[in-house]
Amino acid sequence: NAGVTQTPKFQVLKTGQSMTLQCAQDMNHNSMYWYRQDPGMGLRLIYYSASEGTTDKGEVPNGYNVSRLNKREFSLRLESAAPSQTSVYFCATGTGQPQHFGDGTRLSIL
């Protein structure tokens, strides 16, 4: 039982490049979330999806897009990466509380 799986685990990009972070859950939850974690900042919500077919902006959505592909998968896309997007990205799932997290994608943008 994998829970929440994120790929890739590490990635280095150059400024202006694009990439998609993948997240899949096998917990049959309706809601999925994308967060970023920066030193001393805790987790900040980028986007969330309350159910299949819906997505909504969180606290820091600028520079990102998301796709809720189906109930299991929720992807995060950086169209034109910027150094300010260097962070650790976490996907989470949960119907109400609590949330269940993947182990993160560590993204560096040079």
Add this chain to the structure above:
Amino acid sequence: SQQGEEDPQALSIQEGENATMNCSYKTSINNLQWYRQNSGRGLVHLILIRSNEREKHSGRLRVTLDTSKKSSSLLITASRAADTASYFCATDSSGGFKTIFGAGTRLFVKA
């Protein structure tokens, strides 16, 4: 904006001692949660306390909630080296779909 703010930012104790972490928040909540994060891993849920509860226990964990002061505390008794991690409080917001996390307390337990 951060709803929860933990205090202290970092805590270093000896194995066997108790560790207390505090969390303050700004707005009314439905519940408050505590999560743990080991280095290089995702957050793991520890305990949830509802707004109408004052205290909750789970194993060596004790959580209190004071809604009048908008604060919570997490007590870990008889700490172990394996308790070394960052601990985050989190509160819900309207609609129950957004959980707002604090910046965390880094706990180091020396063997």
